Amino acid sequence: MMLRIGTRGSKLALKQSEWVKGKVEARYPGMGVELVRIKTTGDKILDSPLSQIGGKGLFVKEIEDALLEKRVDLAVHSMKDVPAALPDGLMLSTYPEREDPSDALISVDGLTLDELPVAARVGTSSLRRGAQLLHIRPDLKLVPLRGNVDTRLRKVESGDLHAVILACAGLKRLGLAGRITQVIPPDQVLPAVGQGALGVEVRDDAGLIHILEFLDHEPTRITVRAERAFLKELEGGCQVPIAAFAQLDGDRILFRGMVAELDGSRIFKEETAGSQDQAEAIGIACARNLIASGADKVLEKVYGWARDARPLHDDP
Numbered sequence: 645m646m647l648r649i650g651t652r653g654s655k656l657a658l659k660q661s662e663w664v665k666g667k668v669e670a671r672y673p674g675m676g677v678e679l680v681r682i683k684t685t686g687d688k689i690l691d692s693p694l695s696q697i698g699g700k701g702l703f704v705k706e707i708e709d710a711l712l713e714k715r716v717d718l719a720v721h722s723m724k725d726v727p728a729a730l731p732d733g734l735m736l737s738t739y740p741e742r743e744d745p746s747d748a749l750i751s752v753d754g755l756t757l758d759e760l761p762v763a764a765r766v767g768t769s770s771l772r773r774g775a776q777l778l779h780i781r782p783d784l785k786l787v788p789l790r791g792n793v794d795t796r797l798r799k800v801e802s803g804d805l806h807a808v809i810l811a812c813a814g815l816k817r818l819g820l821a822g823r824i825t826q827v828i829p830p831d832q833v834l835p836a837v838g839q840g841a842l843g844v845e846v847r848d849d850a851g852l853i854h855i856l857e858f859l860d861h862e863p864t865r866i867t868v869r870a871e872r873a874f875l876k877e878l879e880g881g882c883q884v885p886i887a888a889f890a891q892l893d894g895d896r897i898l899f900r901g902m903v904a905e906l907d908g909s910r911i912f913k914e915e916t917a918g919s920q921d922q923a924e925a926i927g928i929a930c931a932r933n934l935i936a937s938g939a940d941k942v943l944e945k946v947y948g949w950a951r952d953a954r955p956l957h958d959d960p
Contacts, residue, residue, distance in 0.1 A: 649718055657722075724839045737856055746829060749808075767786075767787045774885070776911070874901050896920060899916045899926050899930050904942070912938060
């Protein structure tokens with residue numbers, strides 16, 4: 645039997661897909677696994693911030709098309725790139741164990757976020773990161789940043805930027821954990837929905853789902869499902885500073901959600917908790933509490949801005 649994994653061609657995406665490939669081949673020695681590289685819209689447009697490109701699924705749509713057309717059998721995604729709603733006929737079957745969900749600061753001279761000079765230039769194209777950074781340090785000058793991890797790190801090495809913000813998980817998977825100056829904890833900068841987690845997307849194929857189930861990590865499945873329910877309730881996309889993080893404490897879920905003004909001037913945060921068998925309901929409850937607390941006005945403003953911008957069309 646031969647399995648074809650659809651993957652983006654970036655170094656990080658290939659590393660993640662190769663990890664799944666290796667696990668499957670080790671579990672099933674007689675099975676062949678092939679990586680099929682697919683270029684997505686998000687990979688093609690590198691001269692604009694994701695928030696201005698618009699749309700959802702910028703890093704997954706073409707791969708999902710390949711799944712539906714049976715050109716590939718499964719796809720390995722960074723869960724923070726996957727929209728809350730999947731195309732008919734596709735499902736997320738497997739969630740391997742989550743890596744560190746935190747954001748990381750990589751800076752000149754090993755300076756922490758608090759130590760960066762006044763008006764320091766910090767690279768990020770994530771509105772979520774930007775809003776929270778500006779809430780902490782309104783003096784920072786945020787610089788839109790696209791490209792792969794190496795490209796972003798070079799911006800610091802060359803002195804173009806004082807610092808960049810990237811996901812800890814990607815740096816660790818690429819063997820670049822040593823480049824991290826500071827791990828920014830979730831209680832300071834809340835992660836993106838699904839950050840640090842991988843998801844395997846397939847067609848509704850019972851045989852394939854059974855083959856992959858050994859990779860599934862139940863705590864990751866439970867917490868990411870809660871976060872994605874939160875995202876779906878808020879109709880979130882890359883134009884909105886939305887964040888969420890769920891943790892298991894025994895058989896309970898502790899859930900934190902956030903919606904922010906683009907400039908970081910106001911941040912709405914809510915915490916909810918409940919039984920792990922109510923994962924999606926907990927995420928939805930947190931979203932509704934945020935709306936009730938006034939976050940709906942921010943969403944209306946941002947969604948209106950995104951529509952008015954009439955864009956042509958989530959940040960590693």
